[in-house]
């Protein structure tokens with residue numbers, strides 16, 4: 545066994561067509577991807593590029609027709625591994641309203657643990673701990689519908705944190721949130737990764753979120769076209785543009801200035817770096 549928590553070995557997955565005579569083109573094609581424990585990987589790609597399918601392959605919601613997926617060494621095509629895989633990899637989805645089931649915040653966070661048949665005292669402990677981790681402990685007795693989008697999403701995250709999964713796959717968790725909610729969720733995700741060591745796979749179409757990951761994987765039409773640190777990936781402005789993606793705003797600005805003959809590096813990602821370069825120039 546290796547130290548990869550997730551490993552996709554040349555994985556191809558096609559959805560079944562409603563019309564039996566037709567076969568759908570694969571949503572994920574021959575993808576090889578490994579994620580190590582503790583990694584924070586962002587996955588970028590325009591609509592329909594296969595990101596959500598990749599997410600589903602990571603915790604056996606989808607099983608490949610070709611190739612294999614391993615979660616902590618467990619083959620996802622073996623049904624006997626299903627429970628252990630779901631205990632290892634949790635998922636957070638786009639719409640918080642679809643993920644919250646109970647009428648009180650703390651009951652919602654307890655839901656998954658109750659399903660596992662855990663003792664009430666232990667559930668209490670885990671729920672309180674998880675709510676503190678996401679900064680929602682003070683609001684534990686509130687009704688979810690009275691919360692903001694960002695707060696609801698943090699409750700959904702607490703539900704997964706309470707399960708103590710080693711890895712969490714976030715599928716565009718901020719797509720429906722306002723800027724403040726997006727920031728709250730992003731800060732929570734970073735905290736889970738940096739402070740608790742939870743492996744994070746973070747699907748997004750926001751460049752400013754992707755730059756905060758340690759590694760960025762870019763998908764197009766079911767394949768991985770770029771994989772590297774944010775700096776390595778966002779240097780490829782042309783390639784990203786060709787598949788309908790942007791680079792972060794400051795990277796773009798630096799590229800435009802370079803075109804005008806100003807000596808700018810092509811891998812600037814944030815304000816601090818930008819300011820430092822300008823200071824050197826004047």
Ligand code: ADP
Nearest residue numbers: 559560571589590591592593594595596597598
């Ligand atoms: P993304 O999350 O990047 O938008 P998806 O993984 O959802 O991409 O979709 C990849 C491809 O698979 C798309 O062409 C999409 O239309 C198709 N697809 C997704 N879900 C289904 C489904 N349940 N049935 C049939 N085709 C699907």
Ligand code: MG
Nearest residue numbers: 595596597715
């Ligand atoms: Mg999707």
